[in-house]
Amino acid sequence: MTDRKSLFKNLEALASQAPAIVDLFNTEPNRLDRFVMREGPLRADFSKQAISGNALDALLDLAAKCHLEEWRAKLFAGETVNTSEDRAVLHMALRGVGGTKDIQDDVNQMRRHMAEFADEIRAEGKFKSIVHIGIGGSDLGPRLVSDGFEAMAEQALTLRFAENVDGASINDALSGLDPKETLVIIVSKSFGTQETKMNGLSARAWLSESLGDKAGEHMLAVTANRERAIDFGIKTENIFDFWDWVGGRYSVWSAVGLSLQIAYGPDVFSEFLEGAEAMDMHFRDQPLQENLPVMMALTGIWNRNAMGYSSLAVIPYSRRIRKLAAFLQQLEMESNGKGATRDGEPAGMTCPVIWGDEGTNGQHAFFQWLHQGTGLGGNGGAPVDFVAVLKDHENRPEHHAALLANCFAQSEALMIGKPEAIVRKELGDRADIDALAPQKTFPGNRPSTTITLDELSPFALGHLIALYEHKVFVQGVIWNVNSFDQxxxxxxxxxxxxxxxxxxxxxxxxxxxxxxxxxxxxx
Known part of the structure; x- marks a missing residue:
């Protein structure tokens, strides 16, 4: 049995002696070679993390001693890694990686059915709007991806979402739409989720008021419980299946993404799947020291278990992926927000709080705390994942240059800070210098990772989401928690x-x- 406590104690000892991040660039002249990784359109710069080369070696040793490679092999082989529910975890099969021949045949059949249906709806021209009803994984993934597709997709139908049981959610989704031109898609794995069922009933009543008996022609269901969908009144031919081995927060790649296919076209959705597939193969095939999801995970382990940070800020400097932090809150905190190990023992420190907002909005809100705030264990602020898109998709080059400049400047400022000696020199002989200088001092040494996408293509977006999915799996293995129950x-x-x-x-x-x-x- 792996003695994780002693391994984590070793990390804590290394962290107590960790040099300032800015000094690592002087003592490790080839730092970028080891701490910057690229895979396809995605580049991740970990060099502004408080991790020396020696610390990275210790983290890789931790991963090896936690049998990460064996767990990775089990995942892709379709073995039972969701131990508490006795299930395999095969969301990668939805994009063509892993699973048995029977599973791949089922997936390919569903993908063909979805694509043909979406093409038929788009060609027919009857529907101008789609209302996607779901919550949690049935909402957050499609909503994030929909915003991202807007950057490059053409000929999109209007796509709205209703998720909350609050009546304002369904009212906002239906407001101003013509029932005759609206398709409602109810997405629920169990088809018993309270919020989704109530919103579905309200949408059905709204359709029936205008369409009478023809309302059923405007309703689809995506579910793993076909019987409940039929009892609700959905026609058999309007039900799209997904499977028990697809967790809700990993389900955007399945028929849960049907609304995306209809709104933006099957080709766009296929490119999205291909981006995730490429990251799957990278994670599956690359050694740990050259593996991007592994590096992401180990960085988080270092900050959580060695440095003692209790949260992670995710700041996308792209309005089109402004829902990234919300999506990751479910993906990471529902997966690894666990207090007990697979063996039923106390788990220790696991998933940090995930939070954030789009840049540059956050700079005018919570960045003050990131730069100068205090925290537990003497560590102020929180580690940050900055996510930026290099290509301007909005035809506003001056805006885009300013956006990127702010992103890059914030990561540098968090690292270098502003020493009190410099502040005092700038203040000169002011009488209140002793009171003012500490207030204008920035401690720096605050860690961050900067992820850049060459462009916000469907492929790149699939790449990014799959990166975080695999990061979650790696951290779950190292913390010895089940990442796939809730x-x-x-x-x-x-x-x-x-x-x-x-x-x-x-x-x-x-x-x-x-x-x-x-x-x-x-x-």
Whole structure:
């Protein structure tokens, strides 16, 4: 059995002696050769992390001793890596990598069916708008990708999303649309998710009000529970399947992406799948020391377990992928936000809090804290993943140059800071210098990774998302947690259903005093 505690203790010892990041560029003249990696259209610069060459060697040794290569082989072989639910994890099969021949045959059949259906809808011209109803993995992935496709796609249909049980969500999605020209796609693996079912019922009522019995011709379902979809009233020929081995937060590559195919065309979606497939093969085939997802994961392990950072800021300097942080919150925190190992033991420090916003908006909000804020263990701020697109897709070259300049400047400023000696020299002989100088001092030495995409093509977007997916898997192996269940999500669903039933019946049930009082506020 791997003694992870002693391995992490070794990392902590190295971290306590870590030199300033800026000094590593002087002591390691070939630093960029080892800490910058490129795969296809994606370049990742890890050189501004507080990781020396020796520390990286220790991290690679940690990965090897946690049997990462063996776990990676199990993943791609389709063996059971979701141990608590006794399932294989085969979302890579959706883009053509891994899985048995039977699984690949099923996937290829579904992909052909989706593409033919999307082409037929687009050619027919009957529908001008699509309303995609889902929540969690059935919403966050398609929503992120839809924004990204807008950068380069042509002839897109109007695509709107309804996710929240709050009535404003479905109202906003339907507002101003013509029911005669609207296609509603209900996406739910179980077809029992409360939010999705309620929004689906409201959308059906909206269609029926104008279309009567023909409303069913405007509704599709994507689900792993065909029987429930039929009970809901979806026609059999309008149901698209996906499988138990597809986790919700890994499902955008499946029929969950049907709305994307219809809105932007099957060719665009196929390119998106190809980008993910290329990252799959890189992760599967490259040795650990040359493996981009492994490097991403080890950087996060260092910051979380050795440096003690409790969060990671993700800042996309591209409005078209502004939902990246929200998408990664589910991907990373639902996957690895676990307190128990696969063996039922306390897990120690696992997934950090993922948060962020688009640049440059964040600079005028929380970057103050990133530069000068305090944190646990003496480490201020948080590590940052900067994500930028090098090509200007908006035909605004001056805007784009300013956007990139801000991105690159922020990563440099976080690293170099501004020493108090320089501040004092600038302030001169001011009487309040002793009070003011510390306030204008920036400690620096705050780590970041900068990821650049050559362009925001569907291929590059697939590449980026798959990179983070595999990063999550690697970290789960090293923390020894199951990255593919989500018991914490299920608990809240059960309690919400109980409380809703009690509120409808005018009862309060057996709850604590606070919850009972809150239920009493609802009339």
């Amino acid at each position: 018991w914490g999500v299920e608990l809240g669903k059960v309690l919400a259903t109980t409380i809703l039933d009690e509120m409808k019946a005018g009862e309060t049930g057996h709850h604590d005093a606070s919850t009972t009082a809150l239920m009493g506020l609802v009339t």
